[in-house]
Amino acid sequence: VIAFFAPKVLAGQKVLITAGPTFEAIDPVRGITNLSSGKMGFAIARAAREAGADVTLVAGPVHLPTPRGVRRLDVKSAQNMLEAVEGQAQGATLFIATAAVADWRVASQSTEKIKKDGSGQPPALNFVENPDILARVAQSPRAQSGALYCVGFAAESHDLLAHATAKRLRKGVPLLVGNIGPATFGQDDNALLLVDEQGHRELPHASKRALAQQLVAEIARRLPR
Numbered sequence: 001v002i003a004f005f006a007p008k009v010l011a012g013q014k015v016l017i018t019a020g021p022t023f024e025a026i027d028p029v030r031g032i033t034n035l036s037s038g039k040m041g042f043a044i045a046r047a048a049r050e051a052g053a054d055v056t057l058v059a060g061p062v063h064l065p066t067p068r069g070v071r072r073l074d075v076k077s078a079q080n081m082l083e084a085v086e087g088q089a090q091g092a093t094l095f096i097a098t099a100a101v102a103d104w105r106v107a108s109q110s111t112e113k114i115k116k117d118g119s120g121q122p123p124a125l126n127f128v129e130n131p132d133i134l135a136r137v138a139q140s141p142r143a144q145s146g147a148l149y150c151v152g153f154a155a156e157s158h159d160l161l162a163h164a165t166a167k168r169l170r171k172g173v174p175l176l177v178g179n180i181g182p183a184t185f186g187q188d189d190n191a192l193l194l195v196d197e198q199g200h201r202e203l204p205h206a207s208k209r210a211l212a213q214q215l216v217a218e219i220a221r222r223l224p225r
């Protein structure tokens with residue numbers, strides 16, 4: 001679909017998207033992250049913009065150009081991402097959480113580089129769970145009232161339909177989108193499983209760009225009017 005001819009199915013919508021991994025520092029030179037490339041989230045941001053939406057993209061550390069016309073906020077950690085999202089969620093009408101948020105961070109970051117102490121023993125790192133950004137937004141009054149439609153993503157290694165169905169209910173979101181594996185991280189194509197209250201349907205294997213356009217159309221059909 002050429003952008004100029006794309007139907008403006010999201011005209012008037014204010015869309016907030018998270019994308020990419022987060023980076024959780026251990027000390028000034030090390031941290032924990034994951035293999036999310038951000039490609040799917042950036043493709044959705046582009047497709048949403050081309051569909052007429054006002055789009056804000058909150059991105060973890062990725063190596064991708066900002067889609068034309070999209071407002072981008074770069075963040076590092078899950079806590080940074082939560083702050084950015086909470087700062088932008090007020091006016092949003094659609095929230096799409098594609099980010100692969102690190103589930104844990106170290107309980108206390110070291111301000112200095114952790115050195116080997118000569119004992120041969122590794123340092124003991126304690127972890128705490130990160131805030132669940134999607135669940136928090138989905139529980140907000142605006143989401144609960146239907147003013148803010150929330151979409152979650154899930155990458156599972158097995159039993160995608162069962163996990164995606166359970167995750168949709170646990171997160172309290174109307175639509176949960178599963179990546180039909182294996183390992184779509186960093187690739188240019190994908191296949192998606194859409195799970196909502198009605199049931200599920202598959203968007204078959206295609207480029208992330210084409211899938212993003214189809215997903216935008218699927219979401220637009222589900223928005224309250």
Ligand code: CTP
Nearest residue numbers: 097098099101130131132133134152153154155
């Ligand atoms: N998510 C989020 N904040 C987190 C963890 C996840 O916003 N701290 C969002 C992701 O962006 C995604 C959805 O929640 O849209 C599901 O993420 P996933 O990692 O699959 O789910 P978890 O609840 O973290 O469960 P688990 O990793 O144990 O499967």
Ligand code: CA
Nearest residue numbers: 100101102103
């Ligand atoms: Ca997780």
